[in-house]
Amino acid sequence: MDPPCTSESIYNLIPNDLKEPPQPPRYTSVFRASIKDDLEKFKTAMKTMGPAKVELPSPKEFLKKHSKEKMLPPKKKFNKRLSKMPAVPLRTDHPVMGIQSGKNFINTNAADVIVGVAKKPKPIYVDRRTGDKHDLETSGLLPKYINKKDYGITPEYICKRNEDVKKAQEEYNNYIQENLKKAAMKRLSDEEREAVLQGLKKNWEEVHKEFQSLSVFIDSIPKKIRKQKLEEEMKQLEHDISIIEKHKVIYIANK
Template sequence: MKTERVTGGGSPEKNFDRNVPKKPAVPLKTDHPVMGIQSGKNFINTNAADIIMGVAKKPKPIYVDKRTGDKHDLEPSGLVPKYINKKDYGVTPEYICKRNEEIKKAQEDYDRYIQENLKKAAMKRLSDEEREAVLQGLKKNWEEVHKEFQSLSVFIDSIPKKIRKQRLEEEMKQLEHDIGIIEKHKIIYIANNA
């Protein structure tokens, strides 16, 4: 076996490895092969029996790339997916598991935060007595505004009188609307502003 080593000068210096085992010597002219040894084995029948009893060899996977029949090995071609033979095939990677856990924890924290805020801003139900008290108060206010509206003069000849009449009409309309809503709905919720 020949090895080359490059020295500082740039020219290769040839070294020979002497540890390679030597080949057997060439037989001499006077040496004759051993003759006359015969075996009782029937090689034809033995080979036939081995082939009949043996397992069929699987054909080597190939692919043909031209219609003329150029055959090539399938394994190094890249057409066979080798990744399914890996030990960790189908196993979710660690970083994805960690990311999923972080997402799940963040979602739980967010849900907990929303629940706390909903409890803080929970709606309070108005009892029937409170509802009646509010309704009576609105009706009383409407009567007072209506009485004041009735006490206006029939002739509106100045701008302040006209503005006062419009304001009273708007107040009465708003009170009528509020009274209608409270009478229409039996259950009323009020938002806590705490």
């Protein structure tokens, strides 16, 4: 038995051919056979490779001329007996002669004209100098509606609607009044609102008069501060006046 060779042995200078280990067997699913059977069972002809297997047409069933055109229904034979027109008289037929009526057409027509009412012309109107005529009945120029019995009378449904709106407004006002009383709010009357408005306008006139009395040259800091203060007061008064003039109903908190 040969002794084992170490790495320092001379026999290890030439490398040996490495032998690759054998590959493990390929994995195969257990359900391969059942899935293959299902695919073959439910596979359709259009899912296969190649052209579909269709029966070829017979050479005798070729496309003929005018075969795809719409065909008219067959013509019916004309029957003279069923026609509504009277038959053509024969050459040997003669009209009945010698029949006379006792009616005097001249006197009858004259009496009808004398007794009859003259036909009234259709009312029209002309709107251009070229003589374009239009029907007067549908033009809206005739006073038809003023001759009606209910002309100028408000319809009942509008009166009922106005009453409902008025009632709803009264209920809303009562609701607001109750809420304001609960919230300790007071509504200014028209006299009080007018008095407040006149007072604000009077204050604005006084401030404006004082603003007009300022010197032309504002060359010191106190003058500038005074001018700015008057401008702010005027702007605030103008804002208050515009609010009061815009809103007719004003509520204030009770003290």
